[in-house]
Amino acid sequence: MEKRGASFGxxxxxxxxxxxxxxxxxxxxxxxVPVAPDRDCSAMFSCLSPAEGVVLLLIAGAPVLFGxxxxxxxxxxxxxxxxxxxxxxxxxxxxxxLAIVALVGLAWRAGR
Amino acid sequence: xxxxxxxxLLVAWLYGVPxxxxxxxxxxxxxxxxxxxxxxxxxxxxxxxxxxCGLVLNAALPAAGLLLAALVRADEWxxxxxxxxxxxxxxxxxxxxxxxxxTAPVVGHVPDDREPKPRVTQCIPISGGRGxxxx
Numbered sequence: 711m712e713k714r715g716a717s718f719g720x721x722x723x724x725x726x727x728x729x730x731x732x733x734x735x736x737x738x739x740x741x742x743v744p745v746a747p748d749r750d751c752s753a754m755f756s757c758l759s760p761a762e763g764v765v766l767l768l769i770a771g772a773p774v775l776f777g778x779x780x781x782x783x784x785x786x787x788x789x790x791x792x793x794x795x796x797x798x799x800x801x802x803x804x805x806x807x808l809a810i811v812a813l814v815g816l817a818w819r820a821g822r
Numbered sequence: 823x824x825x826x827x828x829x830x831l832l833v834a835w836l837y838g839v840p841x842x843x844x845x846x847x848x849x850x851x852x853x854x855x856x857x858x859x860x861x862x863x864x865x866x867x868x869x870x871x872x873x874x875c876g877l878v879l880n881a882a883l884p885a886a887g888l889l890l891a892a893l894v895r896a897d898e899w900x901x902x903x904x905x906x907x908x909x910x911x912x913x914x915x916x917x918x919x920x921x922x923x924x925t926a927p928v929v930g931h932v933p934d935d936r937e938p939k940p941r942v943t944q945c946i947p948i949s950g951g952r953g954x955x956x957x
């Protein structure tokens with residue numbers, strides 16, 4: 711069998727790079743915004759720092775993140791057969807699995 | 823060595839530019855607590871710098887890569903940076919869509935501050951003009 715597509719591992723690496731970039735940018739962006747010193751923090755989770763928000767996301771959003779990762783790996787494996795660029799494979803699989811997870815989430819909310 | 827240099831340039835464009843643009847747009851759409859007018863101006867200026875850097879590097883990094891690849895006749899990298907320029911165009915379209923959805927300009931915006939506005943506390947009567955309450 712001739713090798714036409716991109717490397718699957720590189721594609722997944724590029725996709726993981728996208729997740730790291732977006733999460734890192736949101737954390738850096740949010741921590742650069744000054745918050746009011748006298749805000750009401752009595753409710754639970756109302757005054758999370760960006761880093762605490764990431765930890766909460768890792769715990770509470772674990773099923774969604776797992777779905778995202780599975781979608782990314784499956785999409786990367788499929789796309790790597792036809793597309794030669796690992797960057798394109800990783801970018802498309804990250805974006806595609808995000809779209810799939812968003813659609814599943816919307817369908818789940820509509821079905822409840 | 824040459825390969826590593828081109829790779830760093832491409833990865834810096836691929837991840838660095840979206841990073842800068844996301845950070846800039848979060849700061850731009852946030853509602854920051856800024857006690858003084860000077861702090862608000864500084865915050866707005868920093869946000870503008872981040873956004874402008876992102877937009878400039880978006881075009882400059884692939885263009886520089888393409889130029890360097892042409893200079894050293896690295897055809898493989900020339901091809902890659904030509905594709906990257908297509909990504910540059912997509913990124914500009916995405917930013918333009920965001921900017922079109924916003925009501926205020928994306929660059930050059932100064933957020934609100936909490937500095938109390940100076941009030942007139944003394945009334946000086948002007949003859950023939952303004953009178954003052956209470957005499």
